[in-house]
Amino acid sequence: MAELLKGKEVREKILAQVEKDVQRAKKTQGVVPGLKVLLVGDDPASEVYVRNKARACERIGFHSEIEHLPSSVSQEKVLQQIDDCNQDDSIHGLLVQLPLPDHINEDRIIQSIHPLKDVDGFHPENVGRLCIGTPRFVPCTALGIIEILKYHDIEIEGKDVVILGRSNLVGKPLLNLLIQKRPYANATVTLCHSRTRNLAEKCRQADILVAAIGKPEFVDGSMVKEDSVIIDVGINRVEDSSREKGYRLVGDVKFADIEEKVQAITPVPGGVGPMTIASLMMNTWQAFKLQTGLE
Numbered sequence: 001m002a003e004l005l006k007g008k009e010v011r012e013k014i015l016a017q018v019e020k021d022v023q024r025a026k027k028t029q030g031v032v033p034g035l036k037v038l039l040v041g042d043d044p045a046s047e048v049y050v051r052n053k054a055r056a057c058e059r060i061g062f063h064s065e066i067e068h069l070p071s072s073v074s075q076e077k078v079l080q081q082i083d084d085c086n087q088d089d090s091i092h093g094l095l096v097q098l099p100l101p102d103h104i105n106e107d108r109i110i111q112s113i114h115p116l117k118d119v120d121g122f123h124p125e126n127v128g129r130l131c132i133g134t135p136r137f138v139p140c141t142a143l144g145i146i147e148i149l150k151y152h153d154i155e156i157e158g159k160d161v162v163i164l165g166r167s168n169l170v171g172k173p174l175l176n177l178l179i180q181k182r183p184y185a186n187a188t189v190t191l192c193h194s195r196t197r198n199l200a201e202k203c204r205q206a207d208i209l210v211a212a213i214g215k216p217e218f219v220d221g222s223m224v225k226e227d228s229v230i231i232d233v234g235i236n237r238v239e240d241s242s243r244e245k246g247y248r249l250v251g252d253v254k255f256a257d258i259e260e261k262v263q264a265i266t267p268v269p270g271g272v273g274p275m276t277i278a279s280l281m282m283n284t285w286q287a288f289k290l291q292t293g294l295e
């Protein structure tokens with residue numbers, strides 16, 4: 001039976017450490033980190049994510065603000081809000097919850113966030129820093145995956161890692177983290193996408209397989225190597241009339257098909273999901289230290 005790589009206990013450990021650091025900063029410097037989230041429109045999933053971020057901030061002693069703007073808001077108004085936050089000394093981390101309404105240019109918005117406050121790690125300067133091996137803020141899901149592997153003592157160095165999915169959110173930043181010349185990296189990575197040929201064959205080469213494609217239970221038992229480690233990033237809703245809500249959440253991996261075959265696997269839900277907030281808090285703490293000069 002595979003070891004279950006649960007994210008909750010890793011998240012709790014990280015949050016407890018950051019909370020301790022915050023208390024110390026508050027006592028010695030009289031300041032705490034501040035995180036601001038801009039939410040545009042009424043997407044219910046985004047509203048839940050933003051509420052959870054605010055709750056985590058409150059729990060560990062960060063100052064947090066949510067600015068909720070209507071979906072009809074102009075791009076200029078959003079840019080103005082970002083500019084105000086960039087200049088606000090009480091706000092160390094700023095993120096704009098994605099996706100944005102169609103009339104707002106996502107790239108333009110991301111580029112207007114001050115790179116030292118870009119706790120999502122999406123600003124081109126921070127993406128570039130990660131690529132050249134001097135990371136400042138690492139996108140939260142990719143960072144969370146490394147933290148799960150670290151916590152569970154899964155060796156990465158020298159391993160063959162196959163990542164399914166090349167998004168800016170997950171696949172690309174994870175590739176850039178794993179190929180770095182440093183501890184908890186030094187892997188040999190293959191990044192696959194919808195045009196990859198012989199995908200199953202490539203997956204079977206993986207010591208560590210990461211699935212981040214958004215296709216329910218796509219990876220089955222025939223696609224994984226014996227005793228490999230499986231990181232399932234996917235969160236997909238599938239209809240299930242036996243549940244009160246009428247659906248259940250599944251990953252990109254057919255869990256029941258492979259759990260007997262592999263060494264370890266992240267469950268869905270409860271694996272990578274809980275790590276995103278922990279990473280965001282780590283990045284905000286890092287932003288605070290960079291802006292206040294705190295060691």
Ligand SMILES: NC(=O)c1ccc[n+]([C@@H]2O[C@H](COP(=O)([O-])OP(=O)(O)OC[C@H]3O[C@@H](n4cnc5c(N)ncnc54)[C@H](OP(=O)(O)O)[C@@H]3O)[C@@H](O)[C@H]2O)c1
Pocket residue numbers: 141164165166167168169170171192193194195196199212213214215233234235236272273274276
């Ligand atoms: N656990 C978490 O905290 C967390 C965080 C973020 C995302 N997610 C979940 O992770 C999944 C991926 O999210 P994302 O934002 O990275 O997705 P995305 O932006 O939609 O990217 C999907 C990637 O998968 C590739 N792909 C699609 N079908 C494929 C196939 N049949 N074979 C190989 N590659 C295929 C696409 O290839 P092309 O580039 O060729 O189109 C693309 O690179 C989603 O289920 C999302 O909900 C979870």
